[in-house]
Amino acid sequence: MxxxxxxxxxxxxxxxxxxxxxxxxxxxxxxxxxxxxxxxxxxxxxxxxxxxxxxxxxxxxxxxxxxxxxxxxxxxxxxxxxxxxxxxxxxxxxxxxxxxxxxxxxxxxxxxxxxxxxGLTAGTLRADGVVRITCCRVEGPVRLQGAKLTGAFFANGARLGAPGADPEEAVLQLNHAEVATDVWAPGLVAHGTVQLNGAVVGGQVNLNDAVLDAPGGTALHAEVLAVGTDLHAMRLRARGRVNLGGARIPRQLNLAYAQLTNPGGHALRASSAVIGELWLRSAAPIEGTVNLRRAQLDLLHVPPEVWPERVQLDGLAYRVLTPHLPAEQRLPLLEREPDGYLPYPYEQLTTAYRTVGDDGAARTVQLAKLRRRRGTLPVYARLWGYLQDAAVGYGFRPMRAALWLLLLLCAGTLAFTLHHPPALKPSEAPAFNPLFYTLDLLLPIIDFGQESAYAPRGGFQWLSYLLIALGWVLATTIAAGITRSLNRQ
Structure with a gap:
């Protein structure tokens, strides 16, 4: 030189x-x-x-x-x-x-x-150590697609893109990159899309306190992202879609205290993703649709107030739902499915309550499922459903049947105490007992010999017909409830 x-x-x-x-x-x-x-x-x-x-x-x-x-x-x-x-x-x-x-x-x-x-063009770069753009200010795109880094990638505190601009391409491109350790970007400010599609990260991705600003577009595009441990995005502020479809995050996707905003579109999409734990603790109410269809989670920590008006849950599988709340606080979420009634989310919520031993909440969910399904049935089936619901709560409220039987038994006993029906064969009839006569009418499989010996007339005859009919209805619904309970077990 x-x-x-x-x-x-x-x-x-x-x-x-x-x-x-x-x-x-x-x-x-x-x-x-x-x-x-x-x-x-x-x-x-x-x-x-x-x-x-x-x-x-x-x-x-x-x-x-x-x-x-x-x-x-x-x-x-x-x-x-x-x-x-x-x-x-x-x-x-x-x-x-x-x-x-x-x-x-x-x-x-x-x-x-x-x-x-x-800008920075470094596609398919091979680095034997770290690549660091910490606190850099880059107006154009940072292209690292297909790069292979033996060390970590640092973008903490970096500012990418220009405020208010509409960039033609992603401001940070790590799609299909291989990073042996971590992608470390807490405090990152990106005015445009951050791409991690198909990236493989051996350690964790850290986006704590990051600001991803792509209104009306995609703020974080990380389909089929595979990380070794966690994706931390506490206090993340994302304007635009956060797309984690098909991602593999074995430990924790932490969105605690995050603000996800994309009105009129998907704010969070993690369909078909496999995630250890999804945390949205203390996050702001999400603006936009959440799509978790066919995702697999071990733990889902989302307070009810965080969910938006549209949530797609069909096929979502999770083992534990926290915080543990009464079923009545979780059920409104299942009514936000844009495709209407779907049975699977109810079954999954039931399984989650049974996993933690809350059988009462599990029965409440199953009852809500049958009531929601009732609205999709023909008129005659809906009428039968209303009858089963009122009688025994579709078998999930068996004490309700006992109460109905007790009320009918008291009414019939009182009526036939005040007016004894005449005996069919006075010389052969047993002594009349209004209590057991009413039981004979109500319980079709029990015979105390009273019903066959006495025959009421007039209005009391119609009362006996009514008790017989109601007895059959109660017996049928109780049998249906018992069968459903045995099937569940």
Missing amino acids: DLTDLTPAERRVRDAFPLGEGVDFREGDEDDPERGTDWGPGRTLRAEFLRELLLAGPVTEGRTAGLKVAGARVTGRLDLKYGTVTCAVRLRACHFEQAPDLYGARISALVLTDSVLP
Whole structure:
């Protein structure tokens, strides 16, 4: 490399490079890279100089070379496309006039902390260490699709995109990337879509306190995302759809204290996802539809007030539902299915209550299911349903049948005490007993010999017919309830 072509700033960087030492051009703690266009030649580095240094720079025996620069202005495009950089690249608090191009490159580590860039192209990048855009301000897209990182990806505190803009592509693209450890992005602010479609993350994804702003679009697009442990997004503020369809999150998807807003569309979609625990504890009421169809969860922690008006739950499987609440507080959720009555959500809620040993709540859910189903039946079936409901609560309220029998028994006993029916054969009839006569009328399978010996007349004859009919109805509904109970067991 010809030293006569280098500026004094570039000579400083060249001399420090083979020794792995750093060069800091910053003049104070408030030296903001946003104003990097005003920086003079004393802190300006040409992109072609950096490219030549990284690909064919000098080395010193016994020392580890590395590019460590802070507070520089980089002019031109840093083009390392398909190049192999054996050292770490650390360009902190720098101002880039053009988006660096590292497409298909292989690099030891890439650190751009606190820098300002118009964009970053690094699709299919291979990094043997970390890639860090911590606290960077990037107006254009950060393209890391298909990248393979041996270390972690850091975007904590980064600001991507421009407020109010409508970007044509996602501002952060990690689709189909492979990250061996974590995607660490707490405090990320993204004005546009963050893509993690098909990404594989060996550790966790951290989006705590992130702001994802894509109103009317997709804020987080992470279909078929696979993480090794958790996806933390506590206090996440997302305007636009959060799409986790088909994601695999073995431990926890934590959306506690989050604000999910997408009126008129899907605010949260996790259909066909497999998640250990889904937490929406203390989250703001969701604005938009939630789609959890065919998802599989071990634990679902969502207070009733968090659910929106439209919730798609058909096929959702979960083992434990927390916090534990009475069934009456959970049932309104099942009526928010846009497709109307579906039996599966009721069966799943019943199973969840039985799992924790709350059989009373499980019976309440089953009764609500039959009442909801009744509205879908023909008129004659609905009438029979109303009768079973009033009599024994479809078999889930057996004490109600005993109460009906007791009331009818008292009424019949009183009526026939006041007016004894005449005997059919006075010489052979047993002594009349109004209590057992009424029991003979009400219970079709029991015979005390009273009904066959006495025959009421007039209005009392019609009363006896009514008691016989009601007795048969009660017996049938009780038998149906017992059969349903045995089937459940």
